[in-house]
Amino acid sequence: MRINLTRFWSTEYLTAKIFLVSGAVWFAVGTSLGLFSAIHLVAPDFFANIAFIEFGRVRPAHTNTVLFGFVTGMLIGAGVYILPKVLNTRLFSEPMGVVAAVTFNLAVLVGDISLLAGHSQGREYAEYIFPVDVMIVVAFLLLTANAVMTVRQRREPLLYVSSWYVVGAMLWTTVMYPFGNVLWRGRPGAMSGITDAIFLWFYGHNIFGLLVTPLAVAIGYYMVPRIARAPLYSQLLSILGFWTLLMFYTHIGGHHLIQAPIPTWLKTVSIIDSFAMMLPVAIVLINWWYTARGRFQNFLSNPVGKFFLIGSIWYAIVCVQGPLQSLAWVQRVTHFNNWVIGHSHIAVLGFTGFIAIAGMYYVLPYITGRKIYSTKLINIQYWLVLLGLLGFFVSLTAAGLIQGHVWLHGGTVYRSVPMLKPYMTTRLFEGILIIIGSYIGLYNVIMTFLKGERISE
Ligand code: HEM
Ligand code: HEM
Known part of the structure; x- marks a missing residue:
């Protein structure tokens, strides 16, 4: 069989192509790493003495791979396509983008x-x-420079809101990443004591709020009017949402440390702003859903639209749950247990992951000149990932409530652990659904490049 890779290597859109394909690869790799951790929580001795797949090593490999490799990569892939489109120009420098994409993936x-x-x-x-942190900062410096120069050479005077979010995400991450990773202290990459915890969680929540969230919102703003075939409900709301996100998100990292000895004023600010976050979130969702009003059928009749719509619903759920769990009396039951793991998965996979996948499938035909290889496979992937994630949400939330109540009533950790067995076992099988979904997606992406039906110009 002769495989024609010419189209993949043609320079136009190469940055987007690398980010999207690598995002699909990391989706499969990252979820597979999650499987090792999930097995460990059901059968802790299963991988005993095989150091490199022990829980303490695989867990961070899983979280960083899905956060950076999969979600961030895929969102940037769609973002670098969208940015020039809304500015009616080309990406300032494709080679600069390619160097950023390769550096990021190597990192x-x-x-x-x-x-x-x-x-x-x-x-x-x-x-x-440390060296990996430096590579990530270099990649983001290049991405920011490329994005800013693309804005400078634009032919469209109006800056559509997607461009605000894409440039914002890249610029903020370039500044925030070195701070959060304490880059000036090289090898330990940390300060000491509570100052370090405050710094870490300033970064820790902003990496979700100022990197993946704005990129997902940018893609949403690009896709909604196009899929709905209707003009955006309100330009004014879109800009209001942008500035309020920046205003409130930057202060909420303290809500990870409500049970820690940080200053009380910092806890109070973080709780108040956690609730204030409902404003930018509501603005975005009202704007999207009002644009789609009366035209939801356009979303439900196509799998890309469904991925997006469900992503927006997860965003709503996450951002009602989030403020509530920032309250000290709620955290007394929910902190340090599987409740938070449930929140993480519906947030990172449900909201940003679903929109990243939607963005990828939406953009792929434009950058490859080919239709998606199989719409049926997108549908299968959609159901597998959605069912797996719904299962995650239910089992992890239930497991968290059990843990939280046992501890609240003076029970010891070792008493609560056996109670979790059914939930951890169910999660393992639900995880397998998501993993199968990720491999089906990867196959579909590769086949689109190789065999997708050509779109006539
Ligand atoms: C792309 C999809 C996924 C994303 C974005 C994702 C994201 C995350 C995040 C952010 C965490 C950290 C949670 C926290 O500390 O609060 C985490 C932990 C974890 N994830 Fe995933 N995950 C995904 C898929 C999976 C799958 C398919 C499985 C299982 C097969 C899985 C199993 C786990 C486990 C076992 C942990 C550690 C939980 C703990 O420490 O108790 N994840 N994941
Ligand atoms: C209104 C917005 C949100 C609020 C107020 C909020 C609030 C919170 C709080 C209070 C925690 C800590 C819970 C604890 O440790 O007891 C948390 C954890 C977390 N949130 Fe959110 N959240 C919001 C949105 C999001 C979004 C949009 C994402 C991802 C895109 C996200 C990802 C995460 C992750 C991954 C964690 C786990 C951190 C860890 O490893 O401990 N959150 N959130």
């Missing part, structure tokens, strides 16, 4: 290998070692 690869080999900085979402 995830080297980061994962070093985590599995036991080299970790031990701070959540900042586990990658």
Whole structure:
């Protein structure tokens, strides 16, 4: 069989292509790594003495791979396509984009290998070692420069809201990442004591709020009017949502430390702003759903639209749950247990992941000149990932409530652990559904490049 790769290597859209294909690869790799952790929580001795797949190593490899490799990568892939489109120009420099894409993916690869080999900085979402951090910063510097120069050479005077979010995400991450990873302290990559915890969670929540959230919102704003075939409900709301996101999200990292001895004013600010976050979220959702009003059939009749619509619903659920779980009296039951793991999965996979997948399938035909290889496979992937994730939400939330109540009533951890067995076992099988979905997606993406039906110009 002769495989024609010419189209893949043609320079136009190469940055987007690399990010989208690598995102699909990391989706499969990242979920597979999650499987090792899930097995460990059902049968802790299953992988005993095989150091590189022990829980403490695989867990951060899983979280960083899905967060950076899969979600961030796929969102950037769609973002670098969308940005020039809404500005009626080309990407400023395709080679610069390609260097950024390769550096970013190498960083995830080297980061994962070093985590599995036991080299970790031990701070959540900042586990990658110093050289990897530097590579990520370099990639984001290049992406920011490319995005800003693309804006400068635009032919469209109106800056549509998607461009605000794409440039914002890249710029904010370039500034925030070195701070959060304490880059000036090289090897430990950390300060000491409570100051370090405050810094870490300033970064830790912003990596979700100022990197993947704005990119997902940018893609949503691009796709909604196109799928609905209707103009955006309100330009004014879109800009209001952008500035309120920046205003409130930057202060909420303290809600991870409500049970820790940080200053009370910091806890109070973080709780108040956690609730204030409902404003930018509501603005975005009202704007999307009002644009789609009366035309939801356009979304439900196509699998890409469904991925997007469900992503927006998860966003609503996450951002009602989030403020509630920032309250100290709620955290007394929900903190440090599987409740939060449930929140993480519906947030990172349900909201940003679903929209990343929608964005990828939406953009792929435009950058490859080919239709998606199989719509049926997208539908199968959609159901597998959705059912797996719904299952995750139910089992992890239930497991968290059990843990929280046992601890609240003075029960010991070792008493609560056996109670979790049915939930952890169910989660394992639900995870397998998501994993199968991710491999089906990867196959579909590769086949689109190789055999997707050509779209006549
Ligand atoms: C792309 C899809 C996925 C994303 C975006 C994702 C994301 C995450 C995140 C952000 C965490 C950290 C949670 C926290 O500390 O609060 C996490 C932990 C975890 N994930 Fe995933 N995950 C995905 C798929 C999976 C799958 C398919 C499985 C199982 C087969 C899985 C199993 C786990 C396990 C076992 C943990 C550790 C939980 C713990 O520490 O108790 N994940 N994941
Ligand atoms: C209105 C918005 C949100 C609020 C107020 C909120 C609130 C919270 C709170 C209070 C926690 C800590 C819970 C605890 O440790 O007891 C948390 C954890 C988390 N949130 Fe959110 N959340 C919001 C939206 C999001 C979004 C949009 C994402 C992802 C795109 C996200 C991802 C996560 C993750 C991954 C964690 C786990 C962190 C860890 O590993 O401990 N959240 N959230």
